[in-house]
Amino acid sequence: MQRRAIKYSQFGDPREVTELITETISTDLEPNRILIRWLASPINPLDINKIQGVYIFQPELPVIAGTEGVGRVVKVGSSVIRVAPGDKAAIYAIQSSCWADYSVVDESDIVKIDQRITPIQGATMMVNPPTAWLMFKKGELERGDWIIQNSANSGVGRAVIEMAKEKGYHTINIVRDRSNIKELKDELTRLGGDIVWTEEEVKTEGRAFKGRPKLALNGVGGKSCLQISSLLGRGGMLITYGGMSKKAHEISTSALVFNNITAVGLSNPPMMMIDGENADEYQRMLSEIQDMYIRGVLHPPPMDEHPLDNYKIAITNSMDGKHAKQIFVMEEEKQSKL
Structure with missing residues (x-):
């Protein structure tokens, strides 16, 4: 044919x-x-x-x-x-x-x-919803925990916002400044984001924010990675899943030394094996994601x-x-x- x-x-x-x-x-x-x-x-x-x-x-x-x-x-x-x-x-x-x-x-x-x-x-x-699902699992989150993420307007970032809301997690969402920033902030808030900051606003709002996220999700790298890692709470985890800036990933020295944070990388292809030791978990994940789509949550x-x-x-x-x-x-x- x-x-x-x-x-x-x-x-x-x-x-x-x-x-x-x-x-x-x-x-x-x-x-x-x-x-x-x-x-x-x-x-x-x-x-x-x-x-x-x-x-x-x-x-x-x-x-x-x-x-x-x-x-x-x-x-x-x-x-x-x-x-x-x-x-x-x-x-x-x-x-x-x-x-x-x-x-x-x-x-x-x-x-x-x-x-x-x-x-x-x-x-x-x-790709995107499973990446969010796997990062939540790796972070061992509980209802009420806070997540901070850069690249919040990306496919992964949007999945993180909606899936976190469904699971009872709170999100701080970092985006690049732009001419339509108010519209973007409103849109991400409607999706379920608790807080939306520009990279510039993190410098002031981040210092004033009293909560400390348990999980930081990095899809950008560079100074943006430094920003979100510096706001992690004691024992928090930084997960890097991408590097859209094409710059080296910078991590807060004080967060590493004094807050004992953990920095790990994640790629979902090893999990995307239909057969093998992850088969049952894989099917459970996909069933959960499909259910969220069907219910209009995702x-x-x-x-x-x-x-x-x-x-x-x-x-x-x-x-x-x-x-x-x-x-x-x-x-x-x-x-x-x-």
Whole structure:
């Protein structure tokens, strides 16, 4: 069968090395393989880094781009038991190829999801909400505990706010100053954020704040990491899950020495194993996240939707940092209303 896909054959600037191709793929499936029709797939920072060739895990070239997405199962191999034709399935795998109409994937790389989950929800539920969920677990939080985070307007940051509210945690949310800062503060407060400060306001408001967070979540690095680590309470934990500033992570010396804080890193791919020792916890986490989506407690971040044909615009917008999150919504999905 014919499929369209966004492909790259060399590492480099994603705006230059990617191309939209049409190619033939076989539908004669090996026993453990699945033919899936993609419904939606976002552009994540990880996708950009993979194409640039700077991500820690590099795919073999040439390769179809895309790491996270949701699709409809079309056909399954003879030994597949996890899903059946017609099921919705989500994927998050370093070697996945979901910037396409169709792909053939391993059963071990996908998970069946509730039919009530929308394509936008399903396409963005495998990275950001699990990252928030895992950081809460690692921080050993209890109801009433405080969290401070930078990058509060990111996909992870928004998931932290909404999921923390649901679990009874309080959040201090740090964002960069901007022309529409009042609107952003109001928006994050509506999501459930208790406090929203700019990086400049932390310098004054942070000193005056009497509470001491138990957990600091760092997705930025640089001076921003220094700010949030300095506000941790005694025995608090700093978790770094990203470095959007591309600067070294700075940590408060006084917090390390006198407050005995712990600094750790977190990446969710080791947890994203459907089989193995984490299987039960993995399924419990995904069930909890899906339930929050269905109940309207958790929402995807604001997104700009694009067909595959608009891939150059979508990638450019994703890289310039001035737009909402970019997501490919396949044309067939809009037509079929699946």
